[in-house]
Amino acid sequence: MKKNIGIVTGGGDCPGLNAVIRAVAKASAKRGWGCVGILGGYEGLLEPRQTLPLDYQALSGLLTRGGTILGTANRGKFAAKVGHGKKRSLPKELLDGVKAGMDALGLFALVSIGGDGSLSIAQQLHQHGVPLVGVPKTIDNDLEGTMMTFGFDSAVACATDALDRLHTTAESHNRVIVLEVMGRYAGWIALYAGVAGGADVILIPEIPFRYGSICAKIQEREKLGKKFTLVVVAEGAREKGAAFVTAGAKTKIGEARLGGIGAVVSAQIEKRTGKETRTCVLGHLQRGGSPTTFDRALCSMFGATAVELIAAGEFGKMVAFTSRGLGAVNISEAVGRLKTVPPNGNLARTARALGISLGD
Numbered sequence: 310m311k312k313n314i315g316i317v318t319g320g321g322d323c324p325g326l327n328a329v330i331r332a333v334a335k336a337s338a339k340r341g342w343g344c345v346g347i348l349g350g351y352e353g354l355l356e357p358r359q360t361l362p363l364d365y366q367a368l369s370g371l372l373t374r375g376g377t378i379l380g381t382a383n384r385g386k387f388a389a390k391v392g393h394g395k396k397r398s399l400p401k402e403l404l405d406g407v408k409a410g411m412d413a414l415g416l417f418a419l420v421s422i423g424g425d426g427s428l429s430i431a432q433q434l435h436q437h438g439v440p441l442v443g444v445p446k447t448i449d450n451d452l453e454g455t456m457m458t459f460g461f462d463s464a465v466a467c468a469t470d471a472l473d474r475l476h477t478t479a480e481s482h483n484r485v486i487v488l489e490v491m492g493r494y495a496g497w498i499a500l501y502a503g504v505a506g507g508a509d510v511i512l513i514p515e516i517p518f519r520y521g522s523i524c525a526k527i528q529e530r531e532k533l534g535k536k537f538t539l540v541v542v543a544e545g546a547r548e549k550g551a552a553f554v555t556a557g558a559k560t561k562i563g564e565a566r567l568g569g570i571g572a573v574v575s576a577q578i579e580k581r582t583g584k585e586t587r588t589c590v591l592g593h594l595q596r597g598g599s600p601t602t603f604d605r606a607l608c609s610m611f612g613a614t615a616v617e618l619i620a621a622g623e624f625g626k627m628v629a630f631t632s633r634g635l636g637a638v639n640i641s642e643a644v645g646r647l648k649t650v651p652p653n654g655n656l657a658r659t660a661r662a663l664g665i666s667l668g669d
């Protein structure tokens with residue numbers, strides 16, 4: 310009988326999910342295995358089960374297609390995060406439900422593509438005896454164990470493009486423009502895009518900021534004849550001693566939805582400097598669309614390596630991109646804590662060396 314593996318995508322979508330699905334399905338086919346996509350996250354394994362056969366025809370066009378053809382869920386029955394750094398243990402019925410779903414569908418292994426939340430679920434499933442491997446996905450790049458997650462490069466490209474566009478309009482109008490980017494509690498997108506897009510001020514969660522410092526940078530530029538300033542602020546950045554700025558109420562499972570810091574920072578800059586200041590919130594543009602060239606290659610490597618791990622019986626592992634190339638780490642090492650920006654790391658030091666203010 311033909312052996313089948315299942316692929317499940319969980320959490321927020323990001324560019325490259327379909328490219329990983331394609332790579333897993335193609336590499337499986339080479340080994341004579343079939344592939345089945347689970348629709349709507351892990352819930353697709355529960356009754357009534359929802360799946361999509363990933364045969365040769367189904368893979369056309371997936372390398373460049375944004376989103377996920379399998380759909381995803383980040384706040385359903387399987388939500389494993391209940392707030393900043395807090396994990397939830399899934400009830401045994403759900404874990405058993407996944408096993409039963411795999412048996413019913415004839416799956417001998419699962420590839421779980423996800424970020425911190427979905428891989429926390431994967432870790433619990435692994436401990437419960439489900440044979441699976443993980444693939445690190447998130448635009449936030451905040452997973453430990455891998456130097457880079459897929460989707461991150463595409464989000465940075467989107468934010469950098471936005472900065473290039475904001476640059477010309479800010480300069481034409483002698484304005485300050487504040488660009489708010491995603492990233493949750495990590496400043497990777499803000500810092501990479503800020504440096505690549507020539508921002509003057511970059512505010513990240515890892516370095517609490519002071520308005521005095523931001524305004525001093527704007528005034529220093531004025532004196533040098535630069536009448537405009539670009540500020541990038543990560544959604545999780547906050548003033549020293551202040552709370553995170555959140556958009557609306559907490560979700561049902563208690564995780565805060567970050568957002569709104571851009572407008573708060575803009576208002577303070579305008580009030581303190583008297584300079585006309587505008588805000589641009591990039592939002593879900595960072596998650597949509599086609600993956601970059603780098604992400605397409607990374608997704609292809611991740612997918613192929615995930616299949617190699619399954620073939621070697623290396624369950625409970627996550628594919629990782631390391632300084633030595635592709636490798637694997639235990640999923641438990643990747644989800645234990647968030648990988649945040651080192652405040653004195655290469656990129657932060659580079660930013661400072663170039664005269665960019667980090668707001669401290």
Ligand code: F6P
Binds near residue numbers: 321424448492567
């Ligand atoms: O984790 C990816 C991410 O895009 C974060 O950067 C952001 O805080 C969050 O998801 C937004 O989630 P949602 O799409 O549920 O609003």
